[in-house]
Amino acid sequence: MKLTYSIQRAVVGGILALVSIAAVAQENRSEISIQGTGFFTKDTAGNGTFERANDTGGFLIGYRYNFNRWFAAEANYGYDRNTQFYFGATPACVQSDIHQITGSAVVKLPTFARLQPYALAGAGALVFDPTGNSGGSFVGATLETKPTFVYGVGAQYAFTRHLSLRAEYRGLVYKAPSFNLAGLNTDSWTQIVQPSAGIVFRF
Secondary structure (H helix, E strand, O other), X not given: OXXXXXXXXXXXXXXXXXXXXXXXXXXXXXXXXXXXXXXXXXXXXXXXXXXXXXXXXXXXXXXXXXXXOOEEEEEEEEEEEEEEEXXXXXXEEEEEEEEEEXXXXXXXXXXXXXXXXXXXXXXXXXXXXXXXXXXXOOOOOOOEEEEEEXXXXXXXXXXXXXXXXXXXXXXEEEEOOOOOOHHHOOOOEXXXXXXXXXXXXXX
C-alpha cells in the first residue's frame, strides 16, 4: 500500500510538473515590435547659439521580455534622419542619421477589454552620424554619441494571442549635439518627443 501511494504521489507530481511547464510555455513571454515614429526635437539655446531641428519620422524595432503580468524589460533600436540648424557666432546646418539604442524597464497596468496600458523608463544612447550630403554638411562635423534618458507610456490592444496593436509616446532627454565642434556647442539639455504606432508579435 505504501508503494502504491508513493507511485500515485509521483504520478500526480509528474502531471503537475508537466502542467506547470506547459503553462509557462504557453505564456508567450517574448515580444517583437515594429513601429513607425514621429520625431520632434525641442529647440535649445546656450553659449550664444540657438539650435533647432526639423521634424521628421522614422522607425523603432524592439524586443520585450515579460517576466510576469506586471513587469517586463525591453531593448529598442530606432532610426531617424533630420537636420540641425545653428544660429549664432557660427551659423551652420548639419544633416545626420540618428541611431537610437535604449533599454527600459516596463511596468504593465491592469488589462481592460484586451487593452493593456504600460509605463516605461530607461537609458541608452543617441548616435548622430553626419550624412555629408550637399546642403546639409558643415566642415569638421563628425559622429557624436550622446547618453539619453528615456521615458514613456503606451498601450497594446490584443487582436489575438500572438498579435497586438501598440500605440506609444516616448520622450528622450539628452545634451544637444555639437558634432564635436566648439562653435556649435550650446551645452544645453533638450528633448525628443517620439509618438509611434505599430504591431507586436508575441511568441
